[in-house]
Amino acid sequence: MASYADPEESLGFALKTLQQTLRSRMDAALAQTGLTTPQYLVLSILKDHPGVSNSELARYSAVAAPTMLKILDALAKAGYVERAERTPQLRTRGTTLTASGRSRLTQASATVAEFENLLRDAAGADAPAISAWLRTCTSLLTGTPSAPQPEPSPAPGQRH
Template identity: 40%
Template structure:
């Protein structure tokens, strides 16, 4: 679909396919589809990949924190963590030191698996960035962050 994208904000009676929300969802769906395709080649899902990326940055995150950060429910996050643990990609203690949180950490195998898939995923992001004039990338990132922040309140 290569429809003309209006430069003025649309109103409630205009074509919904030109609304900001619709275009954001279209971009998100395209990103998810592209990621699904490359991750499938590595036997991985988007939530699994996102979990590995986050654990590489923040070792010891809990299931609840990982679920929030990867946009899945806590129950789904727990299924993802169990699968990654069974595959030997992460470790979690059998019991919690305090409370219920069992911090997760990448194993060496998990770190290697993440490294193997990163180039493919980062290439998708590079394709997205190349579609935007370089002088507008920082503004777009700021706009997306502000949109998320105003809707999270």
């Protein structure tokens, strides 16, 4: 075994190359909707978790808090999100989607679905295992427990 990571054989380099390629292609496709990939992710999170705090959004999105503030500022300026006012009682500012943000999310979701379908098609029947493995690796690297994954459904005609 080599004493260095061979880029041609490295899982880490392969994942990084995939991530960079996916991000650049998604950003180019989402540009037609006026969003970036991180902005789309934030709108998606807010759809499912309205009122979530900035720090929780940063954790969900795997970005630093200052980066999340820049993303939220851009989304608020575009009218896609509303941020709660700071009050003495509230230490955090919750953020919610506006009607315009929901509309933009719906518009951009078809674009993102194309990429998701491409990845799922390439993974085939291994997609659930690959997803679980990626989440486990992320958990190991961040030191956070991974969320329990649902058990895969048995194939038709098979029993547990």
